[in-house]
Amino acid sequence: MQPFQKILVTGADGFIGSHLTEALVRQGYDVRAFVMYNSFNSWGWLDQAAADVRGRFEVFAGDIRDPHGVLEAMKGCDAVLHLAALIAIPYSYHSPDTYVDTNIKGTLNVLQAARQLGVRKVVHTSTSEVYGTARYVPIDEKHPLQGQSPYSASKIGADQMALSFYCSFGLPVGVIRPFNTYGPRQSARAVIPTIITQLANGAKNIQLGSIHPTRDFNFVEDTVGGFIAFLESERSIGEEINIGSNFEISIGDTAQMIARLMNSDAVIGMDAQRLRPEKSEVERLWADNRKAETLLGWKPKYAESAGLEVGLKQTIEWFTEASNLSGYKADRYNI
Structure with a gap:
């Protein structure tokens, strides 16, 4: 081409x-x-x-x-x-x-x-x-x-x-x-920035929606x-x-990983207004990425739990810079 x-x-x-x-x-x-x-x-x-x-x-x-x-x-x-x-x-x-x-x-x-x-x-x-x-x-x-x-x-x-x-x-x-x-600059309407910004602002009770669904981050x-x-x-x-990364993890386990990386003992809680309607919640996402490798020659560099942890560390580093964190309203639910 x-x-x-x-x-x-x-x-x-x-x-x-x-x-x-x-x-x-x-x-x-x-x-x-x-x-x-x-x-x-x-x-x-x-x-x-x-x-x-x-x-x-x-x-x-x-x-x-x-x-x-x-x-x-x-x-x-x-x-x-x-x-x-x-x-x-x-x-x-x-x-x-x-x-x-x-x-x-x-x-x-x-x-x-x-x-x-x-x-x-x-x-x-x-x-x-x-x-x-x-x-x-x-x-x-x-x-x-x-x-x-x-x-x-x-x-x-x-x-x-x-x-x-x-x-x-x-x-x-x-x-x-x-x-x-996920990564630097993501909107706080997404779950990973929501967790990081609440923890970075000193919250001891993290407010999330459902924590049992799984995602492929x-x-x-x-x-x-x-x-x-x-x-x-x-x-x-x-x-x-x-x-996709071909790695599945729950929202709750992701929150626990972030809390550990940020040296926080915060409690992960549920906020009713953040819940999707029952039939609208996507309970499980896990990507098969073989077609991308076959047709595009693409493979994730940040794969499995270890790769997610490396990516989260870089994301946390960006969000916890004062100039970046100040642009997020961590005390509000962003729809």
Whole structure:
């Protein structure tokens, strides 16, 4: 495959998107970062981009829900990494309409523009939530899709829209499906930052939702590596590919590991407002990542319990820096 000349990253202002933008720049790619327009002229996490990449990428401020803006942003690009999405599950119970507009229609805007402009590769971002509670483990890409929240339903719709453009129009698009990513810059609506920020602020009783469900946690460096491998592989077009560690751990055991690493004897408790509706809770996620290794040559560097511990140490180090911790409201429940 010939090298890509210019890459558009949607959602570049977010957690994974900002790390991905930095990694692409470091690898010599010409990157245009699509960020959410706002009157503060904020580029999200790209405002804090590492010194070695600052000023070395282009920024386009717009709205993924606007087809004209998406088309303008994509002009001159020959590949698109589409990460822009609403991702908070609790907020999807509150405002499901916005998830349809952003996740499904926003994805449609990306696909239509890519088709019109003859883009050579579109990488569409899915989520492990589309699988719902595992019917078998580890979860491979043939596992049934289950929309257990408006969020996951909107992502299933977006994934299928992307694959339909491959089947209907021959658009060179593939679906990358990361499992639960964690690391520096992650929103406090996710469980690992929730635990770390409460402990870092001296809490002795950590408030969480359900602690028995299991997850397959992936350090952001591994997830970013998966995106780049997916982009560069000729074998990813038309495919759905899991990016996961192939390691399962409960929320409760994860909290205990973090408390141990932070030298805390805090008690892990349950806050009723953080619980998902019973049938909406995804009880078990555990990735089968063999397809990623076969098609992309990708394997996690932060694998098994030992790898998770290394990734958590780096995450804790970032969150406990005073300048970073001050940006999080650890005493509030973030939906």
